Amino acid sequence: MRREAPAGYADTLHRDMPVPSMLSSLRVAPLALSILIAGCGAKKPPQKGPVEVGVVTLTAQDATVSTELPGRTVSTMMSEVRPQVAGLIQKRLFTEGAMVTAGQPLYRIDPRLYRASRDEAQATLASAQATLVAAQAKARRYQLLGQTEAVSAQDRDDVTAAARQAQASVQQARASLQTSSVNLEFTLVRAPISGRIGRTLFTPGALVTASQTSPLTTIQQLDPIYVDVTQSSAQLLQLRRSLASGQTLPASATIRLKLDDGTEYPLPGRIEFAEPIVDVNSGTVTLRAQFPNPDGLLLPGMFVRVVAPQAIVPRAILAPQQGISRDPKGNATALVVNRANKVERRTVTAGQAMGDKWLITSGLKAGDRLIVEGTDKVKPNDAVKPVAVAAAK
Incomplete structure (x- = not known):
């Protein structure tokens, strides 16, 4: 026999149990989520503007083309001191390594x-x-x-x-x-020239003769001093042809000197002459330069590098090196901004490096805006916003 539920029991059960309210909340959450997603989808992504790139406006200017040539220092005068009479050396009258003057007594022979x-x-x-x-x-x-x-x-x-x-x-x-x-x-051996004297090869008590081959000592004049440098005959021939054609102008004969440790010698020198013949073994021409050496910093036999101006290129284009790159084939290329502020790729001919710049002989002209910053962010035909960058002097 089934018992009937008391009146109002169903309403009480419906009111007290939380299940319907939970189901109602679950139905509302997807609706809110769908509204949120719809709202987010309604927003458009921000539009990107042109990429900013640093540019340098190229100008035409006269450029001095220089070359570094290896060289060796050579004393302007050298004398090997030898006795002119025979006898025993009684005394040495100089300090080794000191400066001596012409006519100064050096040795006394009995x-x-x-x-x-x-x-x-x-x-x-x-x-x-x-x-x-x-x-x-x-x-x-x-x-x-x-x-x-x-x-x-x-x-x-x-x-x-x-x-x-x-x-x-x-x-x-x-x-x-x-x-x-x-x-x-002649028993008083005197210095034949002025200069710095070397070490003595004979001591007091040594027997010397007028016909001996070994010198007593050596004197070398160091101020001024010569620097003998070598240049290939091909480069010299190319320079002369360029001068004859009017493509370049003769440069000054004033040259600079770099020491073996990379520092620059403070005093300039001048090219004195060039040998009239080419060395058949090396194919080079020897040039002789002269430098003042009042402090005796340069010594004979030192290895140096001479920075010699070869010619002056009129209205040359000098491009910063950071704006010139190489393609996989090794060709020099540059990115420039045209009048429409779009990127163009140019194939250029980069000649000699002059400091932090390249001497450009073709591919660029005065007025071109060369990209030197942000080249990795753009490609040809991209619209860009050029920003002027101060060029290094």
């Missing part, structure tokens, strides 16, 4: 034998002079006696000849004395 030889020559000269006086007096007497025919003509001629012979002996003795005096002076 002078005793040469002093004795000079004294002997002086005595021989005095004897010859005394003989000459007697012979000339006798010749004068015979001339007077010959006028009265008191002596024969033969005796008179003999006496006259003897007087002349005595005079020749005097001249011979005087020359011998001069030679002895010079040899005595």
